[in-house]
Amino acid sequence: MAKTYNEINEKIASGKAVVLTAEEVIDYVERKGVAAAAKEVDVVTTATFGPMCSSGCFLNFGHSAPKIRISEAWISDVPVYCGIAAVDVYLGATQLRHNDPANMYFPGEFRYGGGHVIEELVAGKKLQLFALSYGTDDYPRREVRTMFDINDLNQAIMTNPRNCYQNYNVAVNSSGKRIYTYLGILEPNMKNMTYCSAGQLSPLLNDPLYKTIGVGTSVWLAGSRGLVYAEGTQHCSAVERGANDVPVEGAGTLALTGNMKEMIPEFVRGVSLPGYGVSLALGVGIPIPVLNEEILRYTTVRDRDIIGCAIDYSHDYPEKTCKVLARYSYEELRSGQVELHGKKVAVSAMSSYHKALKIAELLKSEIQRGDFMLSEPSRLLPLNQSMTGLTITGGAK
Amino acid sequence: MTSCKKAYLHFPKEMTDKPFIGNLIKEFDLTINIFRAKVTPGEGGYLSIEIVGDDEQIQNGFTYLKQNQVEIHSGDVGLIWRKEECTHCTNCTVHCPTGALHIADWDTRRVEFDESKCIECLACLKNCPFHVCSSIF
Known part of the structure; x- marks a missing residue:
């Protein structure tokens, strides 16, 4: 018997949804059989925790008086990307700190960089913003040096x-x-x-x-x-x-x-x-509707x-x-x-399987409490998509 | 009774030229295994050791060190594993040669640190992606 997203969400909202982690569901289905279990179980929680290099965040600092259109900036000495609107920046996880010797003295230690700034932001720590600009008529300020934490930002969107x-x-x-x-x-x-x-x-x-x-x-x-x-x-x-x-x-x-x-x-x-x-x-948990x-x-x-x-x-x-x-x-x-x-x-x-298990359990209890609703995807991911390599042709003539 | 005790010692700068370990062996009949040392004349320093010997003699040895202003961290190794910061990824466990850092629960993949097995090789310091391990010196 098929279920819909709406039916499952109604059960979640009424606190009656049956939720199992992706580890628990294995033995459960083996015991009950797929047909019976599919009727009983509403959601399976999956999770993972590990390094995910292609991560980062958009930050909006709000406007100072006078205003600045930031053209270069560093958070705790880690460069951020400023090629977007005035006080928006993007901070990438793999960005090295300014003057990090990298692998000059091999192997480099890489003690601090974009990922650490993101960790400290989420942990509520105070960090230093240093920003420069060339100055314009509408954004005359050319330099900012200030301390801030995540609460001072308008948005911090991973x-x-x-x-x-x-x-x-x-x-x-x-x-x-x-x-x-x-x-x-x-x-x-x-x-x-x-x-x-x-x-x-x-x-x-x-x-x-x-x-x-x-x-x-x-x-x-x-x-x-x-x-x-x-x-x-x-x-x-x-x-x-x-x-x-x-x-x-x-x-x-x-x-x-x-x-x-x-x-x-x-x-x-x-x-x-x-x-x-x-x-x-990062820790990620994703609920799968049965x-x-x-x-x-x-x-x-x-x-x-x-x-x-x-x-x-x-x-x-x-x-x-x-x-x-x-x-x-x-x-x-x-x-x-x-x-x-x-x-x-x-x-x-x-x-970390240990953290993934913890996340699957946390998500399970949020769904059981009615605090986390499922959403139907508006578009499915491509199923028969391949990937191309880079052909190196040399530079412009 | 014979015991085996780990300790790390801190020497004040005035005491860096004294042959304390030699004296512990000779005067108190103790067996000393040095894990690691960083003692700089005129600056002070640290020494991580394992001591094997008669309980009373170990105490006498400690009294002798204290009388000479040596700070004794008895039972401790010079390596700190910050449990609450460990993500339990298990990356360290294959690099730790003695199994001090090990998987304590294979079902949940929980990592634990058994200080008694640590020989302070410091492999964990460079292998932990989260800087969970640090050295006293």
């Missing part, structure tokens, strides 16, 4: 072009020297391996063909009522998928937005990756049925050879050790 990668590479290093990557430090001779996915809890792994998660879907973005505003950048749905429709590589992505003033600091964390750079780790049996069946995906591809980050990843060294299920990866070319390799994660 706007992330790419979050929640459906699946992700598993990184390993077959070379003879240590390498520094966005998946952490990889010791030589395949000593360790890292992955970055919440597996069976992860939003797009529970809705592999984007039947409910689309443009306009309400999401829990670090505690705020956010939404999917577009397909994410590099959304590439036309990839190899298993019999359960779950992709074995990156595949779908989501562009998310949310009000930073509503966010919980625990789920907005600056990231330092030695030798690589800075980033931002509209029918098919949608419910997708949410019962288990770690053992989700495959990740091990890629050599010392050669195959940077050179884009597309070579896969081995495939593992997330159950194998989460066991902490796998075998590669006859050798035992220690495995760890860059994403």
Whole structure:
């Protein structure tokens, strides 16, 4: 029996919705069967927590007297983008602090950058704005130096072009020297391996063909009522998928937005990756409405049925050879050790299953309390979309 | 009774030229395993150690150090793991050679720090993306 978004929202509003996390639903459906469970369960909560580099925020500072049309600005010495209206700026998660030596003394430490500024903003800390302008008739001020916190801003809108990668590479290093990557430090001779996915809890792994998660879907973005505003950048749905429709590589992505003033600091964390750079780790929860049996069946995906591809980050990843060294299920990866070319390799994660579980539970209780309503997507995400590479043609003649 | 105790010591700048560790071994019959030290003449410094020996002799050794203005942080290692800031990503666990940082609950992937296993190699300092670990010195 099919349900509609309206019917589910009415149950949520009356406090009668049956909500399970994407972990709980697995055993529940196994016990009850799909048909019976689809009638009983209204919503499945999915979640993830991990570094998501394509994140950032639009900030509006309000106008000083006299006014300034900011042309260059730094927040706590981290440059922000000013090529928009007078006192609007965009701060990106991977922006380095001014004068950060980067990898000049390899490996760079990257102790502070855009992601850390965003963490401190959400945590309510006072930060310094330094802004310059060339001065105009209507905006005569040429310089601002002031302290502010998030409450002083008119808007602080997190706007992330790419979050929640459906699946992700598993990184390993077959070379003879240590390498520094966005998946952490990889010791030589395949000593360790890292992955970055919440597996069976992860939003797009529970809705592999984007039947409910689309443009306009309400999401829990670090505690705020956010939404999917577009397909994410590099959304590439036309990839190899298993019999359960779950992709074995990156595949779908989501562009998310949310009000930073509503966010919980625990789920907005600056990231330092030695030798690589800075980033931002975010917690995202997405509710999946159980509209029918098919949608419910997708949410019962288990770690053992989700495959990740091990890629050599010392050669195959940077050179884009597309070579896969081995495939593992997330159950194998989460066991902490796998075998590669006859050798035992220690495995760890860059994403936090612990925090993802906490988010799935938090979202579940918000829905049970009637505090979080679902929204029907206004547009579905493209299902057969590929991705192109960059052809280098040289500059203008 | 024989015990094994971890401690880190702080030396005031006046005491940086005294052979305290040698004396602990010779005078108090203690076995000292030095994890890490940073002692600069004229500036003071720190020393992280594990002490094995008779309980009474350890106490006598501590009394001797205190009489010489050495600050003793008994039972502590010179490494701080800020539990409330840990995101439990588990990235540190494969880099920690002794299992001090480990997954305490495999169902919820909760990370814990077992101070008694820490040898202060500081691998966690550079591997934690969230700067959860820091060193006293």
